Amino acid sequence: MGFYTEPAFFILLGIAVVPAIVLGCLEKRIRLYGFAVSLVFVALLFMHSLQEAAALAFFLVLSFVMQRWVLHLFRKESPHAVGLYRVALALTIAPLVVYKVGAVFDANILGFLGISYMTFKAAQVLIEIRDGLITKLSVLDFFYFLLFFPSFTTGPIMRSRAFVEDVDAPLPRAEYLDRLALGALRFLAGAVYKFVLASLAYWAWWFVPQAIGYATPAAAVASELCIAVLYAAYLFFDFAGYSFMAMGAGAAFGVNVPRNFKFPFLAQDVKDFWNRWHMTLTFWLRDFVFMRMTKALIKRRVFKSRVTTACVGFVFIMTLMGCWNGLTFDYVSCGVFFGLAMAATELFQRKSKLYRNHKKDAWFKFVSWLLTMVWVLIGLSFFSGQIGRLIFGG
Incomplete structure (x- = not known):
């Protein structure tokens, strides 16, 4: 049973939220019920794939053992805690x-639907134990956090401390009903x-280029431009649709699922775009990779300039994001492209007098927006495979 795609899911979701709403209105904790429902939905998701179910079970056991181990090390203030934490983090990411x-070799080894998001959640717990931000986490809360079904397959990527705060303390009735109404x-x-706008964009993505054709160079350019624009529209409406539905479903269970998109096509530069597009992934990489990496580089004086350090960090995290999506030319080149675009933006904003003198001018904002959309369309064309097709054929 696919989440947010099949009628059976929506029927079961409609049934499942009723007791949750009753509990919420009675100002009771929904935690145990929500965990039970998540177990049922996840079981239904993998009921036809024992291999993926086994991989999920392996990951859950591994991540739980690593979390308990690291928690124990830092509670006991072990002199080897930091080194062993790194081992635990590596083992958690290894699957x-x-x-x-x-x-890459068409082999599914240890993979299951949702592994990318779950890995980031499990890693976040370990990192924040290392930072001293998490000193305790119950078994139930840990597994509920990883298995919370509204965001299991497509995100948004949640943070454990906010999640535990939501599920452990029942909301006042009025606040719960406000959150429920907004969630609905x-x-x-x-x-x-998802079902209207993304479907229309998908249909246009296939139909319009065929209608224009490739008979002349001008027609070919127009067709490829339409493919780029319509794919970007389709990807946004499809992905944002999933995210909004996850937010709505989460609200019924008393959980504030974070927002994932915030008007990305109004961005004024590429950095701004990634602060609006797939925000929970961007912020995760910023908080747990970029900030730590650049801090270490500055401390060790690897680069003379902080701007250079930031640029290297942008290229690294966006390349990492590309690899997170998949080790293919399309995904990795998309990440590298956006990393270079963000680095170029950083250099321009830090070094250019033109930017400093005119960044508040209306004409400059318009040109900046227009150029940003060009860069975004090129980047998403890497992601979709369009540029790979143009380069390699097919």
Whole structure:
């Protein structure tokens, strides 16, 4: 049973939220019920794939053991805690790496639907134990956090401390009903995005280029431009639709699922775009990779300039994002392209007098927006495989 794609899912979701709403209105904790529902939905998701179910079970056991081990090390203030934490973090990430490498050779090794998001969630717990931000986490809360079904397959990527705060303390009735009403609107908006607007964009993505054709160079350029624009529209409405529905479903269970998109096509530069597009992934990479990496580089004085350090960081995290999506030319080149675009933006904004003198001018904002959309369309054309097709044929 696919999440947010099949009628059976929506029917079961409609049934499952009723007791959750009753509990919420009675100002009771929905935690145990929500965990039970998540177990049922995840079981239904993998009921036809024992291999993926086994891989999920292996990952859950591994991540739980690593989490308990690291928690124990830092509680006991072990002199080897930091080094062993790094081992635990590497072991937690290892199944995802094995899966991504195996996928290059068309082999599903340790992979399951949702492994990318779950790995980031499990890694976040370990990192924040290392930072002293998490000193305790119950078994139930840990597994509920990893298995929370509204965001299991497509995100958004949640943070454990916010999640535990939501599920451990029941909301006042009025606040719960306000959150539920907003969640219902978001769920409806997500359904419209996914099933109406994304479907129209997908249809146009295939139909319009064929209607224009490739008879002349001008027609070929127009067709490829339409493909780029319509794919970007399709990807946004499809992905944002999933995210909004996850937010809506989460609200019924008393969980504030974070927003994942915030008007990305109004971005003024490429960095701004990634602060609006797949925000939970961007912020995860910023908080747990970029900030730590650049801090270490500055501390060790690897580069003389902080701007250079930031640029290297941008290229690294975006390349990492590309690899996270998949070890293919399309995904990795997309990440590298956006990393270079963000680095170029950083250099321009830090060094250019033109930017400093005119960044608040209306004409400059318009030109900046227009150029940003060009860079975004090129980047997403890498992601879709369009540029790979033009380069390699097919």
